[in-house]
Amino acid sequence: MQALALENNKELVDVIRKAALLNAVQHDGKAQTGPIVGKVLGERAELRPKAKELTALVNAVLDEVNSLPKEEQRRIVEQNWPETLKKEKIEEEKRLPPLPNASKYVQIVTRFSPNPDCVLHLGSARAIILSHEYARAYDGRFILRFEDTDPKVKRPSLVFYEKIREDLKWLGCQVDEEFIQSDRLPIYYEYAEKLLRGGNAYVCTCIPDEFRNKAIDSKPCPCRNLSPDEHLKRWKRMLNGNFAEGAAVVRVKTDLTHPNPAVRDWPALRIIDTVRCPHPRVGSKYRVWPLYNMAAGLDDHLLGITHIIRGKEHLTNGVRQEFMYKHLGWKYPEAIHYGRLKITGAFLSKSKIIQGVNEGTYSGFDDPRLATFAALRKRGITPEAIKKMIVDVGPKPADVTLSWETLYSYNRKLLDAKTARYFFVPEPSTLVVKGLPKVFCAKLPLHPDQPERGHRAYTVSAKHSDMSVSILIAMKDAESTEAGEMVRLMELFNVRIDGKAADGVSAHFVSEAYQDARDAKARLFQWILADDNLHCRVVMPDASVTVGVAESACKKLKPDNVVQFERFGFVRVDEAAPVLTAYYAHK
Ligand SMILES: [Zn+2]
Numbered sequence: 245m246q247a248l249a250l251e252n253n254k255e256l257v258d259v260i261r262k263a264a265l266l267n268a269v270q271h272d273g274k275a276q277t278g279p280i281v282g283k284v285l286g287e288r289a290e291l292r293p294k295a296k297e298l299t300a301l302v303n304a305v306l307d308e309v310n311s312l313p314k315e316e317q318r319r320i321v322e323q324n325w326p327e328t329l330k331k332e333k334i335e336e337e338k339r340l341p342p343l344p345n346a347s348k349y350v351q352i353v354t355r356f357s358p359n360p361d362c363v364l365h366l367g368s369a370r371a372i373i374l375s376h377e378y379a380r381a382y383d384g385r386f387i388l389r390f391e392d393t394d395p396k397v398k399r400p401s402l403v404f405y406e407k408i409r410e411d412l413k414w415l416g417c418q419v420d421e422e423f424i425q426s427d428r429l430p431i432y433y434e435y436a437e438k439l440l441r442g443g444n445a446y447v448c449t450c451i452p453d454e455f456r457n458k459a460i461d462s463k464p465c466p467c468r469n470l471s472p473d474e475h476l477k478r479w480k481r482m483l484n485g486n487f488a489e490g491a492a493v494v495r496v497k498t499d500l501t502h503p504n505p506a507v508r509d510w511p512a513l514r515i516i517d518t519v520r521c522p523h524p525r526v527g528s529k530y531r532v533w534p535l536y537n538m539a540a541g542l543d544d545h546l547l548g549i550t551h552i553i554r555g556k557e558h559l560t561n562g563v564r565q566e567f568m569y570k571h572l573g574w575k576y577p578e579a580i581h582y583g584r585l586k587i588t589g590a591f592l593s594k595s596k597i598i599q600g601v602n603e604g605t606y607s608g609f610d611d612p613r614l615a616t617f618a619a620l621r622k623r624g625i626t627p628e629a630i631k632k633m634i635v636d637v638g639p640k641p642a643d644v645t646l647s648w649e650t651l652y653s654y655n656r657k658l659l660d661a662k663t664a665r666y667f668f669v670p671e672p673s674t675l676v677v678k679g680l681p682k683v684f685c686a687k688l689p690l691h692p693d694q695p696e697r698g699h700r701a702y703t704v705s706a707k708h709s710d711m712s713v714s715i716l717i718a719m720k721d722a723e724s725t726e727a728g729e730m731v732r733l734m735e736l737f738n739v740r741i742d743g744k745a746a747d748g749v750s751a752h753f754v755s756e757a758y759q760d761a762r763d764a765k766a767r768l769f770q771w772i773l774a775d776d777n778l779h780c781r782v783v784m785p786d787a788s789v790t791v792g793v794a795e796s797a798c799k800k801l802k803p804d805n806v807v808q809f810e811r812f813g814f815v816r817v818d819e820a821a822p823v824l825t826a827y828y829a830h831k
Pocket residue numbers: 447448449450455465466467468
């Protein structure tokens with residue numbers, strides 16, 4: 245009786261009991277059969293043929309564990325495996341810290357405000373995800389605001405408005421309301437006039453260098469103390485096109501003795517020759533354009549933003565804008581400044597990305613070498629992994645350096661349990677196995693921990709008079725074999741290598757039992773039938789292509805499926821036919 249044999253294995257019963265108690269503590273006192281069977285089979289592949297008996301044994305242990313009071317289950321776990329409870333607690337604590345003064349506001353409103361001059365990449369992840377997560381956590385609103393008021397240097401492009409919307413959608417960040425600054429120029433003009441009329445801003449016609457020299461000496465330029473009437477006249481001339489580009493600029497009055505010269509009377513609106521540089525949305529309709537601090541500063545108040553979550557490189561902008569808020573009698577929103585997030589090896593220069601795409605160095609904005617969301621999406625990096633990584637880092641002001649590997653480990657954790665596994669043989673080489681004693685049916689589980697997901701089955705039978713069969717294995721595996729060595733073809737049988745042949749390796753059948761391979765410490769090779777497979781290309785993160793064959797069950801895969809090629813890595817299917825084309829995520 246095999247069931248009896250398992251029952252008598254005290255060590256196995258102890259393993260099941262521990263898994264059952266941990267599972268019970270996590271599930272309100274009632275442990276579940278499936279995960280425990282899966283866990284045991286994952287660790288002890290040799291029990292797979294006895295899955296039925298194992299399930300019976302697990303159920304017997306569960307009857308006992310589930311009959312214990314919850315307190316008693318927890319006490320046993322605490323006593324024997326206290327480290328498991330600590331881990332559970334740390335997981336729970338990784339939430340975002342509370343927002344400052346949240347209770348002072350009826351509704352929390354946050355914003356993400358990109359310039360649509362490129363697609364989004366990992367460098368924006370922190371601003372987007374923190375702003376969105378806080379809005380959700382407080383049942384608030386999340387605003388998307390396109391900051392497209394520089395038609396000359398940081399020129400927006402129509403295609404990027406849509407791509408940014410797509411990126412946010414993919415990230416799972418639901419936008420409650422959208423604004424586009426190029427629609428709002430009359431509003432900025434209205435406040436410019438108000439500031440000019442109140443003597444809190446002025447139209448400066450000085451040569452920039454002359455203004456700068458005066459400001460460094462804390463001295464006013466000749467324009468500053470002219471009457472508001474004069475400045476309103478100059479303002480009309482700015483709007484009417486009587487000044488050339490660069491000949492006049494509206495400055496907001498600050499403090500000429502401010503310790504930071506960059507804060508002194510900062511420029512708020514300037515002239516851009518939009519006949520030469522038309523704006524992609526409003527063409528040449530406007531000549532006077534607000535600069536960053538004017539547009540962003542006004543909008544944060546006018547759109548009711550309660551909490552601005554941004555990088556600490558914006559600290560000085562906050563100081564600048566507070567002067568304008570004071571002139572207008574407004575209260576500045578709460579501002580949270582987080583530190584720089586550096587991702588080693590991630591290429592984040594927008595101008596170089598655009599240049600590379602335009603010149604054809606990159607295949608597009610989703611080229612696997614880039615850290616754009618489009619590229620990550622193509623490779624099977626999940627938005628959940630990005631989100632979790634960013635939330636774990638949180639909004640702290642210290643600089644943080646992460647690596648690709650950090651992101652991969654978040655992604656692996658999420659994918660491991662939900663992706664099916666298949667065999668992929670890169671650069672295949674033939675292995676001829678002689679002396680097959682019978683027809684074999686290999687049953688390969690789609691996931692070793694989840695027998696309920698089913699399996700792939702392949703019939704392996706001799707095709708020639710010498711009872712041989714041709715099988716494909718990776719060239720790397722084939723080249724590393726030595727005559728006399730025993731290797732196991734995973735979930736199939738054990739063979740002994742006879743030697744190298746013209747187009748690969750020849751071997752003969754030894755035995756079927758996994759235990760034999762274990763005893764001989766045989767290496768495990770994945771394999772694919774030579775007469776039943778699928779050609780496959782895998783685009784690697786460096787844009788190189790690994791060519792190989794995938795097992796024929798992969799014919800069922802569809803674009804966007806993410807699977808694990810065993811011993812190779814996680815990949816996302818991009819095209820299913822005629823050749824399976826996949827993008828590599830990571831190991
Ligand atoms: Zn001046």
